[in-house]
Amino acid sequence: MSRRRSQPASLPPEIGTGDFVPQATSSRGRKFTFTLALLHPEEHAFRDATTQILHWRVTAGQRRPDGVLKRVYLINDAFPGPTIEARSGDRLIIHVENALDDDEGLSIHAHGLSMRGTNDMDGAVGITQDSILAGSTFTYNFAIDSNQHGTFWYHSHFAEQRADGFYGGLIVHQPRSEAPSTDLALEHLLLVGDWYHRTAVEALVHYMHPGAFGLETVPDSILVNGRGAYRCSDAVPARPVDCQTVDTMSIRALDLDTARKTVLRVVNVGAYAGFEISVLGAVLTPLTVDGGHDVKGSAAKKVGFLHPGERMSLLVEQNSVAIHHEATLVVTLDEDPFKYENSALTPSHSFPVQWHGDVIHQPETERAVYELFDIQDVTAAHDQSEKLPSTADQTIILYTTTQKLAHLDNEPHGFINNTLWTPQSPPLIGLPRDEWNKHQLVPEITYNEASPLWVDIVLNNLDEDWHPFHLHGNDFWVLSKYSSPLNWGSYNPYEDASPPGGRYDLVGAMKRDTFYVPRRGYAVLRFRADNPGLWMMHCHVLWHQASGMAMAFDVR
Structure with a gap:
């Protein structure tokens, strides 16, 4: 297939009426419009943990993000939504008003945060909540884990809203004890x-x-x-x-x-x-x-x-x-x-x-x-073998693929272990397991507070495309990945004498919450089941998630 390689395009200045665009003047007197956001670690890294209370009104409006007019989602009349800057241990209370038209629902997921103790604040429609109905409000109230810091973001977890601009940045600064200095990046x-x-x-x-x-x-x-x-x-x-x-x-x-x-x-x-x-x-x-x-x-x-x-x-x-x-x-x-x-x-x-x-x-x-x-x-900067056990307590084998089946009108749908996910209402979190429908693949993992289990997810990808999978509420270590040049490249540790990709790497294992699983291959992801709740896992390609490539884990 031929590839069209064009010269880079340049950036237009305006995105639409009502958007605030910071400006500065150069030494030559030319006005410049800035598109990048300067963060403020000095305001958060050196203070005590606090509670931030935010009020968001979600609407939609016509904007020109790249010069082309399109309906985009707005939070307090801004696209993208407001950037949240916090520090480890902060509590966020976000009052969300759904002011959308046409009875359109919404939800908000804080991508990468553990939501420890507040599983119902995870924002996964069909798993942990119903959508926030038009004309109603919902309050997200959760504490950022004291050991979490880094680059996160939030986005809608309802329908396909993320692709129309329903997202924003969420930065968690690492607390520091020394006084601020000019050495701060x-x-x-x-x-x-x-x-x-x-x-x-x-x-x-x-x-x-x-x-x-x-x-x-x-x-x-x-x-x-x-x-x-x-x-x-x-x-x-x-x-x-x-x-x-x-x-x-x-x-x-x-x-x-x-x-x-x-x-x-x-x-x-x-x-x-x-x-x-x-x-x-x-x-x-x-x-x-x-x-x-x-x-x-x-x-x-x-x-x-x-x-x-x-x-x-x-x-x-x-x-x-x-x-x-x-x-x-x-x-x-x-x-x-x-x-x-x-x-x-x-x-x-x-x-x-x-x-x-x-x-x-x-x-x-x-x-x-x-x-x-x-x-x-990329591999970890420091030896991870002391943090990881040599073997897992539980191993879960998954197979994901996209299929076009006659009884589904030959539409492409994503499947995990032959299960096509669709959101259920009321959400799973409020229903007994025997009331979950056939579209819910939710392996059980026993929660042991005194000695949490270590779990290996062997995620086999049978497609020709790689899939970026995201696990809610948990980080995992990538122990192995493999893509086969000849066949399916899948791996079942209960049947195969040895993994096609070689021995697990416990030293350089990279800790992540989203990982690009190889085409016609697999990835082995190890996590510690120390965060009780129902945690969604899905492909983060929106078209794959929306067509069924999703599931959850029940750690309770």
């Missing part, structure tokens, strides 16, 4: 994801139509913190759009200071595609993934691919041979999963960046800089 949040000009409902209908042969709908654009770029001339006649061309030269995505350590907290908020990221004129070094888990990172020009639901933090340093202060942030989608060419899509978008301070010149021999750091192959 500058932190910026990057909510990056693919973007569709049609509504998410329309994109799902297109995917589910038998005539589409199970080919996932390919996105049209890229957004960074709710803003992106689209060349109106790229629109195809079959899908006309209301597009406004804007002056892209007045936009600057990020200000960087050569005298300060700078960290980018990056989240893939997209529905389908992974992406790689680079800052031309700089090198990037991965520091953590998901909920602040330290990695063994190396300096590289590009880092990727980061897939839906995954997060990473990157140290940004000016390239030792940089001559100009002008630089560019480049986001490029992973086109490998795309099964057809969308001529409306430019897969690489660029965002102007400005360095301040002296240009740094260092000998090239001081360190090696890789062309690409594969974030999917």
Whole structure:
């Protein structure tokens, strides 16, 4: 299949009436609009834990995130939603008013937080709650675990709302005892994801139509913190759009200071595609993934691919041979999963960046800089073998695949162990197990408060596509992953003499809450069942989750 490689598009400044866009003026008098969010660790890392009370009103409105008019979800009239900054141990009380029209429900899931002791606040519609009905309110009230910190985010967990912009950042700063100093890193949040000009409902209908042969709908654009770029001339006649061309030269995505350590907290908020990221004129070094888990990172020009639901933090340093202060942030989608060419899509978008301070010149021999750091192959920064038992107490074997079956009108549906998930109402959390319907795959794990069980999930992926799976309420260690070049590549420890991917790695096992499970292969995920509740697990490709690729674990 041929790949269309276009020149990077540039960023338009306006997203629609009513959105606040911070501005600054350069030394040349030019107005710049910023698309990245500067975080404030100094306001949270050095204080005591507290309670934050938030009031959110959810509506929808017409906006132009990348120049194309579209209905998007708004929280307090903003897209993306407000960024929450907290510290470990904070309590969040979020009063949510559903002011949507047409009897549309909603829910909010805090992606990556453990929700320890508050399973009913997890936001998983059909598992832990019903949707919040239009015209009603609901209060999410939960404490952030005292040992959790890192890059998180929140998003709707109802229907397909996430793909229409129902999301925002959630940063948990690690508490520090020393006084604030100028050595504290500058932190910026990057909510990056693919973007569709049609509504998410329309994109799902297109995917589910038998005539589409199970080919996932390919996105049209890229957004960074709710803003992106689209060349109106790229629109195809079959899908006309209301597009406004804007002056892209007045936009600057990020200000960087050569005298300060700078960290980018990056989240893939997209529905389908992974992406790689680079800052031309700089090198990037991965520091953590998901909920602040330290990695063994190396300096590289590009880092990727980061897939839906995954997060990473990157140290940004000016390239030792940089001559100009002008630089560019480049986001490029992973086109490998795309099964057809969308001529409306430019897969690489660029965002102007400005360095301040002296240009740094260092000998090239001081360190090696890789062309690409594969974030999917990252290992833990420290030996994990002392934290992990040599064997698990319980092993759960799962097989996931997408099938088009005649009795389901040849629509593509995701299955796990031959179970097609659909949300149940009332939700499972309030029903006895014998009232759960046939669409619920929920293995039982006995909760032992005195000595919690260690559980291995052997997740076999029978598809030609990789799947980014997210487990609610728990982190896990990735002990092994494998993709077969010849056959299904699946693994059943009760039948196979040895795993095809070799022995489990307990030393470099990476701790995560979202992981890209290889195509025609498997991943072994080990977690400690010390958090009682009903915890959903699903593919974070929205079209796969919406078509049934989901389940839960019952730790009670």
